[in-house]
Amino acid sequence: MKSVTCELCPRGCVIPEGGAGDCRVRVNLGGELRATTYGRPSALHVDPMEKKPLYHFLPGTPVFSLATAGCNLHCLNCQNWQLSQRGGEEMEAIYRAEPAEILNTAIQEGCHSIAYTYSDPIVFYEYTCDTSTLARARGLRNVLITAAYINPKPLRQLCQVLDAANVDLKAMDDALYRQVTGGTLQPVLDALRILREEGVWLELTNLVIPTLNDDLAMIRRMARWIEQELGADTPLHFSRFQPQYRMRNLPPTPAETLEYARAEAMDAGLRYVYIGNLMGHAGNSTYCPTDGTPLIARTGFWITNRRLTADGRCPSCDERIPGVWQ
């Protein structure tokens, strides 16, 4: 009975022979930890970059998106729970796609980047690393869409091949993390600092859930932490909650709650704060923080008007807008 201790994420699962980690897909077989979903994604799509959401990273470009089963968090409101809360052996749809095949398909589809997303790419770490390394070599960019519940060492190694990340910061409250996700807050904050230190383009998403994390004092605390630790230019997306999975008892987030949250975060010093999952809202567009010029107008995931210059400047005042624009 050779058990192993997984060092990938803060859970530190001690896994007996024949068992899986909390993520369900890293399995101890014969005393060795095995990545059972390597090269076996269950979701492959071409998405607009805005869907990730990444608004300051190659806007309007298609991104080849993939995910395997499993996740190391268990959010009660997970929107991909059919994928994330299952082990590989429980999945019906499994594609066979080695890293090189992913690259070929992405290029055929006209994508300039690959997103590791939907569930949480932390749990298919090796697949993400190998595909990202190949992608880099062929001139493609890599983006990580994650809750960032990962230990510092593996994250720093992964950062060497990452170009951008959107991290889902659930709340600035450890108790809520434990209650809703089964994880804890501090490792996520540490991971955010590391992503910033390693020079990965970073955007944050905060899903605003009525009665759970819509308190304006907490939102201000979160915005201040972001401003102080990551910088005022870090884009923050307030996303609208829709009842699903095990959290159907709460209503969708009212538009005014998102507007208050955005105003609070901008008042705390953040310069690029967005409202997402709310079709047609003005807060979904990018404005120049100096003179208010609309730079990228969006409806849903689609860009309807772009005035930002090719090198990422405001056409009116020449203010440089932070991001990766080409």
Next chain:
Amino acid sequence: MQGAPPILGREREAWCATGVRFIRVPSMQTSARWVRMPVNWRTRDLPLPALILLCLTLIGLHLRLVSKEAADAGTGGWRHIDRAALERRIESGDLRDVRADWYHPTRPDEGPFDQGSFGTSE
């Protein structure tokens, strides 16, 4: 007037017939709503507090066990899986057994379970 009840009798224990609260009432104030306590109520009702005490003890033990399990899960959790199904999917090529990064053989000071007594879910 022999045999008639006193105007102000001794106070005594009584139950409200619709509730469980003990009150003290003058013995004369009895009606259909008040039930006089039997003489031997103390011995007869001893099982009730004993039962309450037992329930509280069991609840306490249960909570202690649950919190210990939760603490274990947070610092070294793992999951049973359908290993036979996993191996079938690996053999068919639907899944892989690529060696993972970032792990080490468990040290003796790690692990919430007794490795010697562990059995898989099969």
